[in-house]
Amino acid sequence: MNRRQALSSLLKTGVVAAGAAGLGAAAGYFSARAVGGQTTSGLETGVRPIKIGFQVHRTGIGAPYGYWYERVANAAVNYINKTGGIAGRLIELIAEDDETSPAKGAQVVERLVLAHNVDFILGALFSDVVLASGPRAGELKRPYFAVSEGTHVPFGKLNRWCFQPGITDVPGQVTAVAKWIFENLGKRVAMIYPDYAFGHDHRDALTKAAERYGGRIIEKIPIPPGETSFTKYFTRIPRDIDVLYHVMVGDVLTFIRELGVYLGRERPELFGFIDSIEAVPLSSPGLEYLEGTYFWEGFPRYADGYDTLYSRFYREAVGVDENGADKSDPSRVSAFSHMFGVWETLFVIKEAVEQSGYSGQTQRDYEAFIKTLESMDWFNEGLWHPQGDKLFNGRLHQSFGHQFISVVRNGRLVVVHRTEIEDSLYEHPNDYTRQSLF
Numbered sequence: 001m002n003r004r005q006a007l008s009s010l011l012k013t014g015v016v017a018a019g020a021a022g023l024g025a026a027a028g029y030f031s032a033r034a035v036g037g038q039t040t041s042g043l044e045t046g047v048r049p050i051k052i053g054f055q056v057h058r059t060g061i062g063a064p065y066g067y068w069y070e071r072v073a074n075a076a077v078n079y080i081n082k083t084g085g086i087a088g089r090l091i092e093l094i095a096e097d098d099e100t101s102p103a104k105g106a107q108v109v110e111r112l113v114l115a116h117n118v119d120f121i122l123g124a125l126f127s128d129v130v131l132a133s134g135p136r137a138g139e140l141k142r143p144y145f146a147v148s149e150g151t152h153v154p155f156g157k158l159n160r161w162c163f164q165p166g167i168t169d170v171p172g173q174v175t176a177v178a179k180w181i182f183e184n185l186g187k188r189v190a191m192i193y194p195d196y197a198f199g200h201d202h203r204d205a206l207t208k209a210a211e212r213y214g215g216r217i218i219e220k221i222p223i224p225p226g227e228t229s230f231t232k233y234f235t236r237i238p239r240d241i242d243v244l245y246h247v248m249v250g251d252v253l254t255f256i257r258e259l260g261v262y263l264g265r266e267r268p269e270l271f272g273f274i275d276s277i278e279a280v281p282l283s284s285p286g287l288e289y290l291e292g293t294y295f296w297e298g299f300p301r302y303a304d305g306y307d308t309l310y311s312r313f314y315r316e317a318v319g320v321d322e323n324g325a326d327k328s329d330p331s332r333v334s335a336f337s338h339m340f341g342v343w344e345t346l347f348v349i350k351e352a353v354e355q356s357g358y359s360g361q362t363q364r365d366y367e368a369f370i371k372t373l374e375s376m377d378w379f380n381e382g383l384w385h386p387q388g389d390k391l392f393n394g395r396l397h398q399s400f401g402h403q404f405i406s407v408v409r410n411g412r413l414v415v416v417h418r419t420e421i422e423d424s425l426y427e428h429p430n431d432y433t434r435q436s437l438f
Contacts, residue, residue: 051094052077052122053116053120055109055133056070056096058070060099061126065125066097066125072340072343075319076317076342076347080347086354104129105130106135113142121137122346123144123146124148125147130158131152134153134162137159141437142161143370145165146162149168149201153169154169156430160432160433163397166348168399168400169201174201174205175426182209182210186241186243189216189218189243190221192246194249195224218238221233221236229258234262244263247273247275252277256289257286260289272296281333282413297336301323302323303321303322303323303324306388306404314386343386348379351384356368356371367438373394377393403418405417
């Protein structure tokens with residue numbers, strides 16, 4: 001039995017149950033020769049394109065991510081359209097700004113469906129927007145693909161029309177890296193996190209992982225959304241901990257600078273999620289304090305962190321240099337640990353459309369599309385999935401993949417560990433396949 005078979009068996013025997021196996025086994029692998037050989041000549045002329053609505057954070061707190069999410073989406077659509085489209089049909093990407101707002105997010109879903117008549121929706125990053133948008137997508141009977149990391153999809157907070165196949169979720173990420181943290185940095189941990197759904201996912205997942213690996217969470221310090229000064233919260237950090245675990249969004253530079261001033265040289269080990277400095281140059285004043293500290297990365301910012309044919313192709317396609325910055329503007333750092341999920345999700349849609357025979361917005365077509373996707377169990381690493389292979393759980397509508405742990409060394413992120421997919425698996429009773437579609 002090979003590793004993939006073993007993982008699939010593991011899923012089906014109780015660690016995380018999956019749907020029927022096999023349909024996703026090879027569809028994600030795309031060789032260099034095949035890329036060179038495909039042209040747009042296979043596209044059917046005069047056929048309605050596949051319309052994909054894109055709910056993008058162009059403004060609001062999510063704008064730094066939204067810029068890169070939109071850039072990646074355009075790159076992926078351009079590539080797909082130049083290499084045969086989806087089942088011979090072009091993709092038409094229709095993007096609307098949700099302002100990183102839950103209320104606006106639901107409105108954008110409505111507009112994409114009712115005004116633009118899209119076939120599928122490429123969804124949001126921020127959890128509160130996803131939680132407001134997914135239910136409306138279910139009501140309107142349009143598949144909604146979150147490119148987030150929250151538990152809203154896998155924990156059954158949404159509905160059968162909502163998926164998260166292109167990026168792993170926080171519990172999977174934390175479960176995977178926690179093993180390394182408790183084995184290498186220490187057992188006594190305090191954590192700082194944003195006081196809303198995303199941060200609560202970190203809190204709950206790390207607490208559970210501590211029980212699993214013999215660690216202890218000494219203090220939990222939530223930070224209210226929109227906070228711009230953090231020192232008053234740092235007084236709660238115990239002095240006798242081994243590790244301070246931090247994840248923050250918003251005014252991250254101020255957070256890191258104030259943390260450095262407060263802790264000084266007598267600090268515990270620091271382990272952060274890259275969200276704390278995502279899309280932020282490590283050369284920014286005040287970040288010198290991060291030297292020697294550790295971060296989770298979903299996809300290494302620096303090219304030598306995971307240098308493969310597929311990662312190089314992806315990096316070139318989205319216009320990012322070897323340092324993870326915009327090739328045309330090196331001062332603009334990408335959201336590299338998250339934005340790959342947009343690329344991979346679009347290819348999941350392509351795979352499911354082509355395997356299900358989806359041809360239009362009929363009840364029969366959508367039922368076939370959703371059941372086909374639920375029956376997939378594996379996405380092979382390749383040009384379609386450059387971050388790495390993934391195990392897909394059709395009950396949870398969630399993928400499980402590899403994670404990276406990096407250390408800041410000489411002002412850059414250096415990968416020190418890549419987790420296995422098995423490290424990220426967790427149990428949950430949710431089963432979307434038991435819900436009716438219509």
